[in-house]
Amino acid sequence: MQLGRGFEYFFSGFTLITQKGLKRFVLIPLLINLVIFGTSLFFIYGWLTDAFAWLNAQLPEWLTWLEFILWPLAILVLLFSYSMVFTVITNFIAAPFNGILSEKVEMHLTGQRINDDGLLDTMRDVPRMLGREWTKLCYYLPRALGFFILMWFLPVIGQIIWALFTCWMFAVQYKDYAFDNHKVSFKDMKRDLKAHQGLSYGFGAGVMICAAVPILNMIIMPVAVCGATKLWVENYRSQYRNL
Template sequence: MSQLKSTGSEFFAGVRLLGKGFARYGRNPKLLLLGAIPAAISFALFATAWVFLIIYIDDLANAATWFADDWSSFWRGLIEVGAGAAILIVAVLLSVLTFTALTLLIGDPFYETISEKIEDSLGGTPGAVDRPWYRTLWPSLADSLRLVAFGVVLAIPLFLMGFIPVVGQTVVPVLNALVGGWLIALELTGVPFTRRGMRLADRRKILRANRALTLGFGIPVFLLLLIPVVAIIVIPAAVTGATLLTRRTLGLNIENGVRPAGPATASHPR
């Protein structure tokens, strides 16, 4: 019971980190504009892609259920509805993940500036590696591609489960949020971890040791990114929150002069 209570406490601590990210980001008008520009560019691209997906969703569902062409109209219609839902669920996971990756790639110097300002206000970045943004761009891109590829691998069983009546419309969306929240947290913490010379393997290990905290932060970000237009503001605020998440998992203060509560796993850059 105490372990369950501790897990719940850590989860909601992660949610509060996102709230703190919004609060800190919203207090600086310059950061508002700086962080919104890359997100707006990505949003325009993905909004166009979603318009086409919705227009052709029936054709895609029909193509995915070619094996049911000879079935009765009732069962064929049922399986096509399941296929359409499965396609949309997988599209949500992959589009949120790739939207985040593309936005961070486009706005790498902007989000690096935002994250660094937050850390400076909290006493600096212990273990920081001083490299220009263009030197960190390719490693960040490689890590993002690995995460997207991992998302594609996980999307396959989710897609297949989407064909199962009831399960595809209830269990799969929950699993989608869990997987999406985890991958989004890994993606967003890339900015502060990379500043310390840490790669994807490092942050995966550290965040895994703080799983409930990480999911508490990542799942709300994932859900908020599903709301059109809101995503433009969510990404830069989430980068701020991810900076606080990184500091907490490394045992650093997230409030001026205040040590974080709860377990933390520190690590050192390679």
């Protein structure tokens, strides 16, 4: 039940990004996503082309057919692994804008402002926002390394664990903006997410699937921020209204 609801919350973001009053706050995260993703994909494709050219030069002629198998495998690995790494990088850069987008989505859904901070106050808050992204990165990296190694030593089981971890991290990444706007600590945020794990894994699964779809993955960041904020409003906000 919760898995399905979490999945639906993510897809509700596609509707929210088109709402009047929110479009302009979607624009900057979207442009950051497009520029970084497009540029990095260009360089990765060039690196893969060079790598396969080198590999073909080393292989005997009767094994050149391996390229037709290795190319699709390389693309699949990139689609599912790069999506999470890419998310970590782009969210570091876009963190202040994603925080503002989450705030505006919450105001759109509730009709209430989170605070009365002006632009100058928001700019002063940027170091704290980036510090929060650093906290998430420190949480992610050691676990990602361990699960990535496990994925290669335990086929199938390792891949399943990696997929679940990726879903969890997508939930942590995007739900955290609303929690952070209300100054809820990272530790308390994780506690709340674990209390509703079905919502988290369902939401993360939606992000993971769409992040692996070319073109569609370029708009995932603002969509996920919007969907995660709606999830916050309807499931967590009431317990923090006095903060």
